[in-house]
Amino acid sequence: MKSDDLPPDVPPASLNPEKDPDEWVTKDEAMTGPQRSYLQTLCREAGEEFNENWTKAEASKKIEELQQKTGRGKRGPANT
Numbered sequence: 726m727k728s729d730d731l732p733p734d735v736p737p738a739s740l741n742p743e744k745d746p747d748e749w750v751t752k753d754e755a756m757t758g759p760q761r762s763y764l765q766t767l768c769r770e771a772g773e774e775f776n777e778n779w780t781k782a783e784a785s786k787k788i789e790e791l792q793q794k795t796g797r798g799k800r801g802p803a804n805t
Contacts, residue, residue: 752782760784767791 746752756764756779764784768775771794779787792798 746782746785749782752780754781756781756784760788764788764791767795767797770795770797 760779760781761784764779764787765775767773767788768791771791773791776783788798
């Protein structure tokens, strides 16, 4: 479906809504390798301690928090 096919009152976010990490089926599993690697980088840049025991959901939330703090990623202050 192309964006031109949508009625004007359909917000783009509703096409691919993000699910809250607390609602993920896998939220309590260990963070993934890519999450771990990116978090190590973000923690180093933000001067924060990295926690080896974060779950997938905790890691996702921490990534969003640190992206804001460091200006990295789609939600960082540098892109607003």
